[in-house]
Amino acid sequence: MEIFLNEIFNIVANEYKDWTICLNNANEEGIYSFEENESRLLEHISWKKHRNSTTSFRNIYTRYCLQFIRLDRDKKYNQWLFLGAFEICGVINFDDGHQVYDLRKMDLFNQYSERLIIEYSKKQGPKQAKIGIENIETIKVVSILEKKYVKTSYLFEGYHKVSLPFLELKKIVMGNVDNWRILLENVNCIYSIVDETNGKIYIGSTYNKNGTWNRWSEYVYTNGHGNDCELKQLVERQPDYAKSFRFSIIEVFLNKDDTSPYILERERYWKEVFRSKIFGYNDN
Structure with missing residues (x-):
């Protein structure tokens, strides 16, 4: 409401x-x-x-x-x-x-x-x-907010260690945490969203000039669903459902000139690996 x-x-x-x-x-x-x-x-x-x-x-x-x-x-x-x-x-x-x-x-x-x-x-x-x-x-x-807004600072330990509960991702994005923003803007990636209540997984990719930061910001400002069909249905039924999501980078593309066809090919590969169209939240 x-x-x-x-x-x-x-x-x-x-x-x-x-x-x-x-x-x-x-x-x-x-x-x-x-x-x-x-x-x-x-x-x-x-x-x-x-x-x-x-x-x-x-x-x-x-x-x-x-x-x-x-x-x-x-x-x-x-x-x-x-x-x-x-x-x-x-x-x-x-x-x-x-x-x-x-x-x-x-x-x-x-x-x-x-x-x-x-x-x-x-x-x-x-x-x-x-x-x-x-x-x-x-x-x-x-x-x-329960408490006054605080611009938080999180240590970035490397792309291979990016695995964030949604509520932490939300703090980083809404706090515009500079080290995370700069590093995530500079790469595209294949990422996963795991529903920690049932283990289901969603596989997605980014291929835009503002990189991973731009796409993950969309999740934050849409209350967690990023306009992905099945995730959106979950959030519409239960507005705080995204607190059970965990966002992780699976594969990173340091060269932002990598073409979207190549990144989409890698996305299809990871969807097949995790069988996310059958057992997860991917609908295509």
């Missing part, structure tokens, strides 16, 4: 005039937590005008704002982490000409700060920095 943002926040319509929704692209440092670096994150979300610019990056005319930051730095999956509700107490001018808003964090909705994740696709291009509060009625809530 879909849950929309205002089912959580319950801002009444006659208060819409007081609110703006602010959308911030991820910062270069990958900071998503005020505990990690409060001053840097606050500077990032409060930016109004660049120095030497005649126009503002973002004009906010309301008293309050809801601040979100994009989780996927490559701007593909449109998921945003809620950072909090803020009162706008003015504008701070700096000697070099740049301006920031004087934001004061409120207690309102604080229980969801750095825990609530929404899905929203920008309608006015990648630089769109704000949207009207009325969108709160149609913005979907993806998840509410």
